[in-house]
Amino acid sequence: MDKSPIRNIKGVKDILPDEMLRWEAIEGAARRLARVYGFAEIRVPIFEVTELFARTIGATTDIVEKEMYTFPDRDGKLLTLRPEATAGVVRAYVEHNLAASSPLQKFYYIGPMFRHERPQAGRLRQFHQFGVESFGIASPRADVEVMVLLWRFLSALRLPDLTMEVNSLGDAADRSAYKAVLLSFLTPRETQLCGNCRRRMTTNPLRILDCKVPECRAATKDAPALTDHLSPVSRRHFEDVLDGLRSLGVAYVLNSRLVRGLDYYTLTTFEVTSGRLGAQNAVGAGGRYDGLVEALGGPPTPAVGFAVGLERVSLMLPEAALPPRAPLVFVAGFGLEGAPVGRILLEELRMRGICSETDYRATSLKALLRQADRLGAAYVVIIGDDEAGKGEVLLRNMQTKEQEALRVSAVSGTLATRLQIR
Numbered sequence: 089m090d091k092s093p094i095r096n097i098k099g100v101k102d103i104l105p106d107e108m109l110r111w112e113a114i115e116g117a118a119r120r121l122a123r124v125y126g127f128a129e130i131r132v133p134i135f136e137v138t139e140l141f142a143r144t145i146g147a148t149t150d151i152v153e154k155e156m157y158t159f160p161d162r163d164g165k166l167l168t169l170r171p172e173a174t175a176g177v178v179r180a181y182v183e184h185n186l187a188a189s190s191p192l193q194k195f196y197y198i199g200p201m202f203r204h205e206r207p208q209a210g211r212l213r214q215f216h217q218f219g220v221e222s223f224g225i226a227s228p229r230a231d232v233e234v235m236v237l238l239w240r241f242l243s244a245l246r247l248p249d250l251t252m253e254v255n256s257l258g259d260a261a262d263r264s265a266y267k268a269v270l271l272s273f274l275t276p277r278e279t280q281l282c283g284n285c286r287r288r289m290t291t292n293p294l295r296i297l298d299c300k301v302p303e304c305r306a307a308t309k310d311a312p313a314l315t316d317h318l319s320p321v322s323r324r325h326f327e328d329v330l331d332g333l334r335s336l337g338v339a340y341v342l343n344s345r346l347v348r349g350l351d352y353y354t355l356t357t358f359e360v361t362s363g364r365l366g367a368q369n370a371v372g373a374g375g376r377y378d379g380l381v382e383a384l385g386g387p388p389t390p391a392v393g394f395a396v397g398l399e400r401v402s403l404m405l406p407e408a409a410l411p412p413r414a415p416l417v418f419v420a421g422f423g424l425e426g427a428p429v430g431r432i433l434l435e436e437l438r439m440r441g442i443c444s445e446t447d448y449r450a451t452s453l454k455a456l457l458r459q460a461d462r463l464g465a466a467y468v469v470i471i472g473d474d475e476a477g478k479g480e481v482l483l484r485n486m487q488t489k490e491q492e493a494l495r496v497s498a499v500s501g502t503l504a505t506r507l508q509i510r
């Protein structure tokens with residue numbers, strides 16, 4: 089039998105218990121703030137029919153062309169591991185006719201996404217997002233609400249060196265008029281573009297503005313900005329978003345290159361970047377997608393949302409943002425009479441909601457105390473045969489090293505009070 093070790097898939101990471109404290113802090117802040125801003129949790133499947141993503145994200149995007157994990161189901165139907173969750177949330181919104189009870193619905197989700205990208209720091213093939221989607225409000229106030237939530241979430245976690253970048257892609261008519269302007273600018277410069285961008289000239293010229301290849305950056309340096317070609321209505325929307333951000337104290341910079349890698353956006357797009365992340369500097373991003381519900385067979389419904397890459401948040405999370413570990417009580421029961429009393433006490437403490445541990449291998453007090461030290465216990469409950477005979481324990485405070493005798497029956501109550509466990 090082959091017993092060689094089996095290794096993880098490239099770009100797919102285990103999250104080990106040591107890192108979990110960071111994830112608890114991140115997910116805790118996400119849930120708390122989402123609720124405070126009125127978003128309810130939704131869980132959509134991690135795989136869907138492939139057509140859902142092709143129709144929403146766009147057939148000529150990098151995600152759909154190159155990055156999806158797609159496979160035939162046993163009956164031959166093509167399925168895809170979700171590369172993002174907006175498409176699935178919109179599908180669920182339409183499928184369950186959620187607009188019927190109220191077209192205004194606000195959802196949040198946390199979960200894994202899958203993209204076959206080249207792995208590097210901050211870029212994985214399975215990664216996690218916290219995202220929100222707000223349906224039913226065309227007003228720029230809804231854009232501001234989600235952008236402010238994104239900003240407050242990242243700020244609550246004290247992430248360093250953040251910038252909110254904002255752009256407007258206009259409506260469909262603005263974009264198609266701008267495409268002509270952009271193409272007439274790019275055509276004489278076509279030979280300076282990378283192969284990918286030359287192809288984009290016919291498929292998706294706006295994406296050329298977002299290309300990271302230095303030659304393409306140089307060639308598009310003086311490209312006309314879409315925001316200079318907005319209709320009066322789109323311009324008003326954009327300015328109201330910027331006004332809203334200013335009035336709530338969220339600083340931003342305009343970035344006319346922010347076209348995003350997904351085709352469903354209309355009007356506002358935004359991205360929060362950090363100077364501490366290297367090449368993959370986008371922490372979270374989103375925008376308005378007013379046509380998507382209708383494109384999936386629902387009623388015309390304006391919508392806006394964002395998603396944050398949680399691995400990137402974890403990479404930047406300062407120690408100071410981590411919650412303190414719950415204090416641990418270690419029960420050191422030993423000897424023929426002490427050990428069984430210790431086991432009962434351990435269970436009593438746990439039933440009170442006190443984090444408690446022992447070491448079933450250790451038989452001597454010395455070995456037990458060594459393990460208590462290793463685990464960083466706040467208190468040790470010592471109970472040998474002598475103590476058991478008197479119906480007592482010794483309670484040792486590991487920080488002050490003070491020790492006191494307590495009745496066995498008083499241990500869990502005393503510790504619950506000291507550790508403020510209700």
Ligand code: HAM
Binds near residue numbers: 173371376395400
């Ligand atoms: P996105 O820009 O594709 O947007 O992804 C959002 C965030 O997910 C990125 O800013 C990044 O932090 C993280 N991310 C993306 N790809 C990877 C990767 N391969 N490894 C690690 N992190 C990654 C969306 O997904 C849209 N659904 C956002 C949205 C929601 N727009 C409207 N509503």
